[in-house]
C-alpha cells in the first residue's frame with residue numbers, strides 16, 4: 548500500500564491559512580520560502596529548548612507514569628506524535644513534534660510557543676477588542692492534531708484525566724505576552740476530523756480549494772513568488 552507523510556504544521560497551514568498551499572506543495576512540489584519572522588521564531592524556539600535542557604530531570608518510574616497525581620515535565624521538543632489514517636487506498640501519516648508537554652494536577656497540557664512580530668501596542672489593541680487572546684485557526688488545528696496524536700500514541704503508557712492545548716504568545720525576545728488554553732474535547736475532536744477529511748478530499752482532487760481572498764495573507768505567504776493563485780492586486 549502506498550503511503551503519504553504529511554507534517555502536521557503543513558496540514559494545519561493548508562486548512563487554517565490557505566488551502567492553495569496544499570496544491571502548491573503536494574500537487575506541484577513547490578518549496579515554501581522561510582520569512583525573516585519565521586527564522587526569528589526558530590531561533591527563539593532553539594533558545595527555549597536550550598534553557599529547558601538545563602533543567603535537572605529524573606526518569607519517571609512506571610508507577611509514577613501510571614499515577615495521574617504525579618506531575619510530569621517532558622523535555623522540550625521531545626514528544627513526537629503520529630495520526631495514521633486510510634483514504635482512497637493510501638495510508639496517510641500526519642506527523643509532528645510538540646514544543647512542550649506537561650502533566651499537572653492529573654491533566655496533560657500540550658503547549659505551543661507562538662512568536663509574534665507585531666509591536667506590543669498593536670497586540671494590546673487587538674487584545675482590548677476581543678477581551679482575550681485567541682490564536683488563528685491554523686494554530687488551533689495544529690494543536691488539536693497534537694492532542695489527538697498524543698491520545699493515540701501515549702495513552703497506553705501514562706494515565707491522565709483530561710487533555711488541554713495551550714498557545715503561549717511571546718515577543719521577539721521570547722518574553723510571554725498572552726496565553727490561550729482550551730480543553731481537547733469532543734467538539735474540538737470533531738473539528739479536527741472535519742479538517743482531516745477535507746484535506747484528504749482536496750488531496751484526491753474530489754473537492755476544490757476555496758480562496759480566502761485576503762491579500763494580506765498572500766503578501767506574507769512563503770509561496771508568494773511562485774503561486775498561481777495569489778491575489779492579483781498584490782503583484
Ligand code: SF4
Pocket residue numbers: 565566567568571764765766768769770771774775776777778
Ligand atoms: S500566495 Fe496566497 S493564494 Fe498562494 S498559497 Fe499563499 S496565501 Fe495562498
